[in-house]
Amino acid sequence: MSGITAAQLKHIIDARNLTKVYKGETRPAVDSISFTIDEGEVYGLLGPNGAGKTTTINMLTTRLSSTSGDASVAGHDINRHSINIRRIIGVVPQDMTADEDFSGMENLLMVASFYDVPKKIAVERANRLLQMVDLTDAAEKHVREYSGGMRKRLELIIGLINEPKVLFLDEPTLGLDVQTRTVMWDYIKGLKKQFNMTIILTSHYLEEVDALADRVSIVDHGKIIVTGTPSELKASLNGDIITLGFRDSKAGDVIKSFPGVLEVLPSAQGTMKLRVANADIALPSLMAFVFQKGISLTTLTVQKPSLDEVFLRYTGRSLREEGAADGFKTMINMRRARR
Ligand SMILES: Nc1ncnc2c1ncn2[C@@H]1O[C@H](COP(=O)(O)OP(=O)(O)OP(=O)(O)O)[C@@H](O)[C@H]1O
Ligand SMILES: [Mg+2]
Incomplete structure (x- = not known):
């Protein structure tokens, strides 16, 4: 020794x-x-x-x-x-x-x-x-x-x-x-x-x-x-993720302007991924906002932070897409949308 x-x-x-x-x-x-x-x-x-x-x-x-x-x-x-x-x-x-x-x-x-x-x-x-x-x-x-x-x-x-x-x-x-x-x-x-x-x-x-x-x-x-x-790590994110799905291609820009949005995260086409401080509190007013703007939603999911979000937050990329490729050396470089 x-x-x-x-x-x-x-x-x-x-x-x-x-x-x-x-x-x-x-x-x-x-x-x-x-x-x-x-x-x-x-x-x-x-x-x-x-x-x-x-x-x-x-x-x-x-x-x-x-x-x-x-x-x-x-x-x-x-x-x-x-x-x-x-x-x-x-x-x-x-x-x-x-x-x-x-x-x-x-x-x-x-x-x-x-x-x-x-x-x-x-x-x-x-x-x-x-x-x-x-x-x-x-x-x-x-x-x-x-x-x-x-x-x-x-x-x-x-x-x-x-x-x-x-x-x-x-x-x-x-x-x-x-x-x-x-x-x-x-x-x-x-x-x-x-x-x-x-x-x-x-x-x-x-x-x-x-x-x-x-x-x-x-x-x-x-x-x-x-x-x-x-x-x-999850707690350090300080927020929840709400994902909304819609058919109207212009709906995303409108939803983005909701006052409680802390950050817009990369998401698939026809969906909008938002970070809010607390989804339990933000959801009722977000729903009222969406309704008032005449947007009809196809899907709605609420996600409390996962390590996936932690990775995205700290590196600016999604690990899930890379990990899913299992051994294929793909690099999907999704730049996170800045506030
Ligand atoms: N023997 C080597 N000679 C030169 N470069 C290498 C060698 N082994 C690894 N590298 C490079 O070093 C970097 C780190 O590779 P490493 O294998 O440690 O990554 P990893 O995180 O284990 O990746 P993976 O998830 O694909 O296993 C990569 O850029 C890789 O191309
Ligand atoms: Mg390795």
């Missing part, structure tokens, strides 16, 4: 001005980010394609050296004590790593042997983990015969075979259908409850960090834009 300071021990992860500039690139992929994570915390990095999430994870898990800045994991410096770190962490990378030509059980035992887990203990653990993610029946099957959801579940437990103190999950549910995704969430929630494990996860999915993370950092272009608990 050489070179560990008291400040580093206070937080299980402590990153200070962590930066990565890839060889041949001029713009940093990760640009001087600083954050701390407490033991037992589930911490989410939320951001669009290319935001720098995987690069951050790869530096913290010592797969990638940093260009500048420092970080420690359980008091060990990422650049000087990588072996100590690797021993106590579990990593579930964004790309699938299990060997397709081996069974689920063989993959687990192979990874256990890298960590010098005695064979008898490794088999016991593997059986327990396979059971936890409902893969007992598929344990002896070749991984190439697994479905996408089965593979993700296997990848998760491969990351757990050394009973890590800190677990890194890079996009644990990317590409999975909604049902399988919620099953994965249950497993991840179970880990926190059962082992008080510190978990750092990255995601495109706002619902995911909302459901799982105690704290979230929104990252964009290699920088942390904002950090807080999901409820703190």
Whole structure:
């Protein structure tokens, strides 16, 4: 435990001005980010394609050296004590790593042997983990015969075979259908409850960090834009969203002039998305206003703030459209309408 300071021990992860500039690139992929994570915390990095999430994870898990800045994991410096770190962490990378030509059980035992887990203990653990993610029946099957959801579940437990103190999950549910995704969430929630494990996860999915993370950092272009608990971030928006649908193409301009509107947000054609301080109070007078102007509405929805709105507010873009593309490197750049 050489070179560990008291400040580093206070937080299980402590990153200070962590930066990565890839060889041949001029713009940093990760640009001087600083954050701390407490033991037992589930911490989410939320951001669009290319935001720098995987690069951050790869530096913290010592797969990638940093260009500048420092970080420690359980008091060990990422650049000087990588072996100590690797021993106590579990990593579930964004790309699938299990060997397709081996069974689920063989993959687990192979990874256990890298960590010098005695064979008898490794088999016991593997059986327990396979059971936890409902893969007992598929344990002896070749991984190439697994479905996408089965593979993700296997990848998760491969990351757990050394009973890590800190677990890194890079996009644990990317590409999975909604049902399988919620099953994965249950497993991840179970880990926190059962082992008080510190978990750092990255995601495109706002619902995911909302459901799982105690704290979230929104990252964009290699920088942390904002950090807080999901409820703190939502509360920071200070307002509700009302979406109105109409057929008359001129109705939007009229609705915009309603006195209680704090902001007009980007929305689909034929709809108007307004931010008001409190929808419960604004709605009756907005309805009277719309009626008075002779506009007939086709739809009306009220939305209390979500992390989606938080992302839009802080980055000026909608993450949902990008996340929905699942792996396609699309950038839908919706500039938010200024007040
Ligand atoms: N090996 C590399 N060499 C050069 N540039 C890279 C390399 N890996 C990533 N990048 C660039 O660094 C930036 C951050 O990439 P990174 O993979 O960390 O983002 P991400 O947030 O994980 O994105 P995604 O959501 O697509 O997984 C991107 O601009 C990417 O193109
Ligand atoms: Mg990534």
